[in-house]
Amino acid sequence: MNDTLIIGAGPAGLTAAYELSKLGCHSTILEAGEQVGGLSRTVNYQGFRFDIGGHRFFSKVAYINELWNEILSQDFLSRSRLSRILYRGHFFDYPIKAFDALSGLGPVETFLICLSYAKAKIFPQPNETNFEQWVSNRFGYRLYEIFFKTYTEKVWGMPCTEISADWAAQRIKNLSLGEALRNAVFGNGNTGNGEIITTLIDQFKYPRLGPGMMWERCEELLAQQGKKTLLCASVNQICHRNARVECVKVKRGSDAWDEFSAEHFISTMPLRNLIHALEPPPPDDVLKAASLLRYRDYLTVVLILNRQEVFPDNWIYIHSPEVRMGRIQNYKNWSMDMVPNPRQTSLGLEYFLWAHDDEWNWSDERLIDLGIRECVQLALIDPKEVQDGVVVRAKKAYPIYDAVYQQCLMTIKSYLNRFSNLQTIGRNGLHRYNNQDHSMLTGVYAARNIVGEFHDVWAVNTEKEYHEESLGPETKPNDRLTPAVSEPVATTKSLSQQVG
Ligand SMILES: Cc1cc2nc3c(=O)[nH]c(=O)nc-3n(C[C@H](O)[C@H](O)[C@H](O)COP(=O)(O)OP(=O)(O)OC[C@H]3O[C@@H](n4cnc5c(N)ncnc54)[C@H](O)[C@@H]3O)c2cc1C
Incomplete structure (x- = not known):
């Protein structure tokens, strides 16, 4: 039997497994997708790498920075940010x-x-x-x-x-x-540049081959310790009895199921899906609350251009109302290693959609045409420069904060509290607009709860003001984590050295 079964190999699930490993505990991860990293994965198309969006690595939680450095060491680049807003044909600085x-x-x-x-x-x-x-x-x-x-x-x-x-x-x-x-x-002692908005940071870190590199490396380190990550394993059913989860089931083929039992369960799957996968089902009010949780879907059209330099920014916000795209990423400006040769550029055109929108179901060719047309309309490219294009869709990219979500979360949370061996964590697992660091922190907490500590995963990233803005370190004592100390399996330092 596995000590802990983790659903999802995104940052939260992998961090939970990594922390459990440091604490000497065994775990197995079941991942629905074909690769690890979740929303923080990096897709590789003919040597051109790109993120789902652009993933800056920034955290005020010291322990999370330690984990990142430990996992990736010299492949973790320091970057300066350049991003602007395009509105009415004019580029505005951003912040x-x-x-x-x-x-x-x-x-x-x-x-x-x-x-x-x-x-x-x-x-x-x-x-x-x-x-x-x-x-x-x-x-x-x-x-x-x-x-x-x-x-x-x-x-x-x-x-x-x-x-x-x-x-x-x-x-x-x-x-x-x-x-x-x-x-x-x-002038101002804090920002010095008259920023109106400081939801942003000027310096951040970025893995040399994109954010997925962090999570692929993490999975490798776990595998070296015998902790498996099973891909293409989508959990469809979570069976429970007497307020304990007994096993999860993964459908294989039309009526064959694989069953996984464990002492403890950690889920990073979207809260709505988690509630609907419970067997026997929860009461109607809980099912209804889960159905009311909404998510925004996202797709990116990547254009590969025969042009060395298109614009100097990491990304541009497209405020112009006449086009549908919301933002453009320029991946080689994040890391030169995101493109296979310096003569070409890959741009990620980001479209925020609902999966029931017509555009979501358009063919890739039609979406690529739309992307080219809009870039030409914004005077960013010449269509003759486009060599190729590819589309990547990501469902449930953004948990929605609407008028009912808080009430729904209260209902769901109070129902889930009865389970003694199930924790839900991560971005969609808590229905919270978490960046990687907060998603990871919930993974660290969940792992430590399993060995007898008490951390409230629901309390991460709940303060009104966004962390990036506060001047000092985190004030919540729980966020000042110290590294896990017990190490019967291996310390993560030695894990990284084995890979290095
Ligand atoms: C456009 C965009 C830009 C972003 N930019 C940044 C940024 O700059 N910096 C930053 O730090 N963060 C950024 N984020 C946020 C970051 O992507 C998330 O915080 C992080 O990926 C959340 O990790 P997670 O493990 O909680 O969830 P996810 O990344 O969603 O991973 C969950 C995993 O669970 C799997 N799963 C789901 N259901 C099942 C199931 N039933 N069975 C098995 N597996 C399942 C999924 O396939 C997925 O791999 C961005 C997000 C988006 C969408």
């Missing part, structure tokens, strides 16, 4: 700099922005329940409309008035336009 933004918009628009900001300060909207209210109270409606509304609605596929203010509070620093202008004029 937004007050003078750059206002001069790019011209004197009339600047005047209107100032008026609208003054209005927001004198007559703020008393309720801040949705994204639009939260942002326009801080920046004025007009600036919100230009720099937040279009892109946010492209990403989330719904009006900003239906997006919870929690999301804005989590992602955008509570910084006003007035403060940004003051910083731009007088």
